[in-house]
Amino acid sequence: MSFDLNFIGILIGAIMASSVPLILAASGELITERSGVLNLGVEGMMIIGAISGFALMIITDNLFFAVIGSMLSGLIISIIFGILTQSLLTNHVATGLALTIFGIGMSAMIGKNFVGIPGKEFPLLFVNLKENIPFFGPILFGHSIILYFAFLLPFITNYFLKKTKIGLIIRAVGDSPTSASNQGINVILVRYSCILYGGAMCGLAGAYLSLIYTPQWIENMTGGRGWIALALVVFATWSPIKVLIGALIFGGITILQLHMQAIGFRIPVQLLSALPYIMTIIVLVIISRDSRKIKLNTPTSLGQIFYKEK
């Protein structure tokens, strides 16, 4: 059993890799929800992204197309959600659930021809540095470009929401669509954009699974990660940085509990398996108990249908 620093570095690297899909999907959904739209279709958009990315990789043999294509397909499927909830004013919860079911079924159908094909190697950056620098090497280097993007995203999102005009508009639309509309903001257009952005990020999260994390197509391969991302957004009280913390805790404890089993800790395995869920909730509840901040961050009109007065 090696407990040297380098091993801990490898462990942290693995934890970061496992939290990438959660960060991507949750960051996308966070923007959607901040605009007042509750899209429960995260899992469905992720799985569509996963199969599209993998299929394009096989067909075009080009990873760039595969990644872009997965984002586009997530975006396209989220258009369906947008049309239904924003233009036809259907219920957000029901439509989102339907989107998930649709996505899982659709991906299985498209995926029939791609089952059992091994994936292609995704290029990792700075592999030399990873092996030559102890401890920090495996943490900072040897990852895919999507991982670096995922770890920057929460900070960008935070800045975007707090410091830019568009961010302010999105928050205004989420908090009070009626007043935003009276100010001359096109609420529907803003919400559409946020839905599409969320869809693209979920698609990318799915592609990370099928192209990099477990490079192959298997039905249902997202395995409920979309639902965890959704829960993260709520428990992180719509704060991008807390989403990042939550995703890392979840990924970290998931991996640590497997290691603890392998080492042979005498803790009931069922408890270990439940630990990621319990700890993530506890930590996020503790770090976000400032009720003033919760009030500030919670999109007041979340999930409510917006009727534009004519």
Place this chain on the structure above:
Amino acid sequence: MYKYFLRYIISVLFLLGLSVQANADFKVGFVYVGPTGDHGWTYQHDEGRKAVEAAGIKTTYVESVPEGADAERVIRQLAQSGHDLIFTTSFGYMDPTNKVAKDFPNVKFEHATGYKREHSNVSTYSARFYEGRTLLGHMAGKMTKTNVIGYIASFPIPEVIRGINAMTLAAQKVNPDIKTKIVWVFTWYDPGKESEAAQALIDQGADIIMQHTDSTAPVQVAEKAGVWSFGQASDMQRFAPKSILTSIIDDWAPYYVERSIAARDGTWKQQDTWHGLKEGMVAMAPYNSAMGSDLVKEVEQLQKDLASGKTHSFTGPIYDQKGNILVAEGSVADDGMLAGMNVYVKGVEGDIPQ
């Protein structure tokens, strides 16, 4: 009045026609725990279903049915919609299958890997996968350099524990220093979690990865990390061409065809089937030549001996973790003991989750 009577006659004739039609339309239903594209457990069951279809019998299937309340609903629906024989292909379907069987005495049920046959229309069947595990253990014991074998386990049921024990006993025989490290993932199928478990075991020093879960993710992780692995349920060789030493293959097709024809022809009887290497329900994928021709020959001989009954996977003396004797010297474990196995043998680390 006459008009109504005519209508009545016509509808009765129509219904009679329908029921005759239903009799002629012998249908077999399958309930799967995973998707047919898992390339493991469910995939092999579906290959069996295709063989039944090829024999000229109509089949339907429902995939990705969770074990539990949902399963009962699906099984009941199949029974109601005119299926004459229903295969329920996961351990967790045991109670739901028996429950539905009680309400549909005319429908035949076949439950895989279970032991409850509460009604005369329920049969059970399983394969002696542990014979395959014995071969895996032999190879693992010979091939390991770190003497640590990593084992990804799904649920603490006799089936899984039997596999762990059979593997450990065989590995100890050729290499007394080996340790079996087990990670329970509490799922049959979650590629992400399975690959994380495989990685954790490799990080903890395992240079052999074995799985009792259904996806191909663990062998791919093993391939990347440059350690040995074994495929589960179907030949997973193409997912990890360098790493896989062999795969245990479940071949359900002959059994499914035989039972479906028996049910159609009215000769179906309740039974408990437990077939192994001998009958071909358990088969081994081609052995990887990377392990050397001597070892391949050894394993092939062991496979023959297991099939002929000359060797048994559980030959005494076998001790449990505390050192109590489970099987006396010179005798072998009987099927009853194997079916209900719920203790680890000596040499396995950790406790069984309760």
